[in-house]
Amino acid sequence: xRVIRKIAETKDFINKIKKTAKTIGFVPTMGYxxxxxxxxxxxxxxxxxxxVISIFVNPTQxxxxxxxxxxxxxIKRDKALLEKENxxxxxxxxxxxxxxxxxKTYINVKDLSKIMCGNTRPRHFQGVTTIVLKLFNIIxxxxxxxxxxxxxQALIIRRxxxxxxxxxxxxxxxIIREKxxxxxxxxxxxxxxRQRKDATVLYHALRKIKRDFSSGFSDPKRAKRIIRQxxxxxxxxVDYIAIANKNNLLPVKxxxxxxxxxxxxxxxxxxxxxxxxx
Amino acid sequence: xRVIRKIAETKDFINKIKKTAKTIGFVPTMGYxxxxxxxxxxxxxxxxxxxVISIFVNPTQxxxxxxxxxxxxxIKRDKALLEKENxxxxxxxxxxxxxxxxxKTYINVKDLSKIMCGNTRPRHFQGVTTIVLKLFNIIxxxxxxxxxxxxxQALIIRRxxxxxxxxxxxxxxxIIREKxxxxxxxxxxxxxxRQRKDATVLYHALRKIKRDFSSGFSDPKRAKRIIRQxxxxxxxxVDYIAIANKNNLLPVKxxxxxxxxxxxxxxxxxxxxxxxxx
Numbered sequence: 001x002r003v004i005r006k007i008a009e010t011k012d013f014i015n016k017i018k019k020t021a022k023t024i025g026f027v028p029t030m031g032y033x034x035x036x037x038x039x040x041x042x043x044x045x046x047x048x049x050x051x052v053i054s055i056f057v058n059p060t061q062x063x064x065x066x067x068x069x070x071x072x073x074x075i076k077r078d079k080a081l082l083e084k085e086n087x088x089x090x091x092x093x094x095x096x097x098x099x100x101x102x103x104k105t106y107i108n109v110k111d112l113s114k115i116m117c118g119n120t121r122p123r124h125f126q127g128v129t130t131i132v133l134k135l136f137n138i139i140x141x142x143x144x145x146x147x148x149x150x151x152x153q154a155l156i157i158r159r160x161x162x163x164x165x166x167x168x169x170x171x172x173x174x175i176i177r178e179k180x181x182x183x184x185x186x187x188x189x190x191x192x193x194r195q196r197k198d199a200t201v202l203y204h205a206l207r208k209i210k211r212d213f214s215s216g217f218s219d220p221k222r223a224k225r226i227i228r229q230x231x232x233x234x235x236x237x238v239d240y241i242a243i244a245n246k247n248n249l250l251p252v253k254x255x256x257x258x259x260x261x262x263x264x265x266x267x268x269x270x271x272x273x274x275x276x277x278x
Numbered sequence: 279x280r281v282i283r284k285i286a287e288t289k290d291f292i293n294k295i296k297k298t299a300k301t302i303g304f305v306p307t308m309g310y311x312x313x314x315x316x317x318x319x320x321x322x323x324x325x326x327x328x329x330v331i332s333i334f335v336n337p338t339q340x341x342x343x344x345x346x347x348x349x350x351x352x353i354k355r356d357k358a359l360l361e362k363e364n365x366x367x368x369x370x371x372x373x374x375x376x377x378x379x380x381x382k383t384y385i386n387v388k389d390l391s392k393i394m395c396g397n398t399r400p401r402h403f404q405g406v407t408t409i410v411l412k413l414f415n416i417i418x419x420x421x422x423x424x425x426x427x428x429x430x431q432a433l434i435i436r437r438x439x440x441x442x443x444x445x446x447x448x449x450x451x452x453i454i455r456e457k458x459x460x461x462x463x464x465x466x467x468x469x470x471x472r473q474r475k476d477a478t479v480l481y482h483a484l485r486k487i488k489r490d491f492s493s494g495f496s497d498p499k500r501a502k503r504i505i506r507q508x509x510x511x512x513x514x515x516v517d518y519i520a521i522a523n524k525n526n527l528l529p530v531k532x533x534x535x536x537x538x539x540x541x542x543x544x545x546x547x548x549x550x551x552x553x554x555x556x
Contacts, residue, residue, distance in 0.1 A: 007443060104389055105407075105441035110382040129383075137443040163383035165285060165415040 001083050003090045007098075007138055010091050012138055014052075016134055017169055026141030028166075030133060031055040032072040033081050036176040036184040041085045041143040043173055052139050054091040060106075061127030067269075072189050086254070091139065098134065106130050109156045109163070116152050116242050117264060117273065128153055129160050136161075136168055143169045149183045151262055151275045152249065177203065178267065183217035184273045195267040198234035202263055205230040206276040209261055213278050218255040231265055239264035239271060246277060279361050281368045281507040285416055286378075287371050291331075292418055300327035304419030304446075306410060309333040309351040312361050314454040314462040318423040319363045321451055330417050330509055331360055334376065338384075339371040339405030350467050369417065375410065384408050387434045387441070393527055394430050394520050395542060395551065407438050414446055416437075421447045427461045429553045430527065430538055453552070455481065461552045476512035480541055483508040484554040487539055491556050496533040509543055517542035517549060524555060 004010045017024065025048025027040045044051045062068035075092065082090055106126050112118075113125035121188055136144065146154040154172045161168050176184045181203035182196070191199060205227045212223070220243040227241050244251055246260040255261075255278055262275035281529055282288045294367070295302065303326025305318045322329045333356055340346035353370065360368055384404050390396075391403035414422065423543045424432040434448045439446050459481035460474075469477060483505045498521040505519050525536040533539075533556055540553035 001519050011443075011445070030508065103441055104387050105438045106386050107387065108384050110384065112382060134441075148467075150386050160383045163381055163412075165289075167289070167415075 001079075001087055003079065003092055004095075005092050005094060007093060010089075010093075010138055013089065014138070016177050017049060018048050018140065022049055023142040024140060026052045026054070026135070026139050026144045027056075028054045028056075028135050028144070030057045030071065030186065031078050032074055032186040032189075033078050034184045036147055036149065036173075038081065038085060039176050040131075040147060040173045041082065041087060043145045043171060044143065045086060047143055047171070048141075050088045051086070052089045052091060052141065053087050054093075054135050054139070056091075056093055056095075056131070056135075058098075058127055058131040059095055060099065060130055061124050063121060063123065066121075067187075067190075067218060070190075072186050074160065075104075091135075107133050107160060109159050111158050111250055112152070112159060116240055116244075116262060118152070120239050120264065120271075125153070125156050129156060129240065132157055133160065133164070134164060141168055142228055145171045145173060148172050148175045149185065149273060149275070151246075151260060155247075155249065181207075185272060187270055187272065190270040191267060195235075195270065198236065199265075199267055199272055201230055201234040202265060202272060202274040203276075206261055206263065206274060209255070210276055210278055213255050216230070220252060222254055223255060223261070227261075227263065231263075235267065237266040238265060279357075279368065281357065281370055283370050283372060283375075288367075288371075288416055291367065295328050296418065301420040302326055302418060303329045304332070304413070304417045304422045305329075306334075306413050306424075307355050308335045308349065308464065308514050310352055310464040310467075311356050312454075312462045314425055314427065314451075316359065316363060317454050318425060318451045318487070319360065319365060321423045321449060322421065324417075325365060325421055325449070328366050330367045330419065332371075332413050332417070334369075334371055334373075334374075334409070334413075336405055336409040337373055338377065338408055339402050341399060341401065342359060344399075345465075345468075348468075350464050355418070369413075370512065376409070378415060383412050385438060387437050387444065390430070390434050390455055390527055394518055394522075394540060396430070398517050398549075403434050404523055407434060410435055411438065411442070414444060417445055421449055423449045425450060426450050426453045427463065427551060427553070428550045429524075429538060433525075433527065438521070459485075461550075463550060465548055465550065469546040471547060472517060473513075473548065476514065477543075477545055477550055478554040479508055479512040479514060480543060480550060484539055484541065484552060487533070488554055490493070491533050498530060498533055501533060501539070505539075505541065509541075513545065515544040517544060 025044030027044050107129040118125050158170045169241050180200045182200050209223045224241045242262045244260050259278045264273045303322030305322050335349050396403050436448045458478045460478050464526040487501045502519045520540045522538050537556045542551045
């Protein structure tokens with residue numbers, strides 16, 4: 001397993017790999033890896049000949065008041081985990097090389113980036129699409145694997161990839177959960193023991209809406225009310241509850257098969273997201 | 279010379295060319311070709327093994343009140359001209375394939391896109407960078423050649439190419455002029471015989487400022503005043519006069535070697551641009 005920090009060196013290495021007609025699988029991450037990330041790495045390992053993981057806590061997707069500085073990092077542990085997964089290359093750049101002082105170029109995916117998480121975090125997805133496009137241009141993957149917990153992110157990246165005529169196949173993994181149902185996230189680390197327990201309400205609420213739908217309930221207003229009550233009982237502060245068409249994220253009038261139910265909830269200062277497809 | 283309209287077919291063809299390790303030279307155009315375009319084609323022909331020209335009147339770089347509908351077109355003549363220049367491939371897509379109905383992704387180069395032409399045409403450069411990136415992703419050129427009349431455009435594209443870690447070398451040609459000094463432009467066609475005569479004042483004014491600098495005059499305010507007087511005497515309406523650092527387009531306090539003097543002027547409804555490096 002190689003670890004390269006410099007962009008030019010990574011490009012040279014990738015160009016050599018490309019010459020032997022190997023397919024490249026890519027998983028962009030912000031590090032502090034958990035089983036969710038590793039499940040994506042395994043998909044890439046299965047589908048491609050050469051697997052590249054990037055580890056980069058991308059400053060442009062954090063707002064000034066957010067947790068960029070405190071975002072958990074452990075490169076040593078990450079390397080050991082990726083070595084075990086037979087990763088071929090870790091791209092681990094520093095911020096100043098990715099965004100030099102005179103950096104000016106940003107990608108925007110209209111509409112999809114302004115709702116849900118984009119409403120609370122107005123420049124978040126601009127930062128995400130910009131870094132992902134840059135990484136695609138450096139790594140030149142044939143396939144790239146994204147997590148399903150960040151449903152909106154994966155949808156936006158699919159849209160960008162298609163719109164910009166890129167030759168990258170986007171694959172989405174499955175949400176990997178702790179035994180009690182909490183979706184794995186690097187941010188779970190922020191939770192107090194009490195908050196950690198309470199946070200299981202996200203998945204329980206989502207599951208309840210899915211069960212209710214099986215029993216004939218399909219009113220999004222009712223579903224939102226139930227979710228909100230469950231969450232607030234556990235001291236969660238709802239950021240948003242979206243009950244939406246899974247392809248365009250627009251609100252639906254009736255819950256149906258394939259409806260997306262997505263949540264963002266604060267426990268203290270920690271903002272968690274989760275979702276389910278009905 | 280091949281002419282392909284479909285994106286997927288173009289990509290397949292380009293991928294075949296790439297396999298034989300040929301370098302690809304690319305000149306994006308909006309068609310209605312003149313000697314300015316052809317000078318760029320000749321640069322590409324000289325520097326690359328395989329030359330691709332795109333002809334696409336890009337709707338996203340026109341504002342609703344601008345001349346998209348009337349922009350001159352003559353694909354038959356363009357094809358004949360490019361055949362003579364030994365072009366290998368013309369990519370001639372239709373708008374609905376480039377921008378499908380659910381299209382959402384745009385590129386923005388901050389600061390540089392908001393001044394000069396970007397001040398008068400607020401979304402113009404967003405349209406330019408978006409189409410150029412898409413074309414780069416389809417054609418995968420090693421080098422791309424842009425005209426020097428659109429100085430700001432070439433600078434913005436250089437910035438985008440560097441920022442997004444693209445492997446395209448950007449080359450800028452020289453401004454090609456009519457015998458009387460008017461910079462060649464597809465839009466010159468709009469001018470009445472009288473306006474056509476008057477429009478030579480752009481280059482004359484730029485040359486005067488360059489001569490004045492050789493004689494020791496370096497005050498941008500004085501230069502702007504002189505340019506404005508010359509232009510208004512010929513019934514031109516100044517859109518902007520910029521006297522700026524040629525690398526960041528910021529106004530300079532003293533004209534020096536390497537200062538950019540750039541103009542946009544209306545003659546009737548026709549907006550012409552020109553520039554000179556002192």
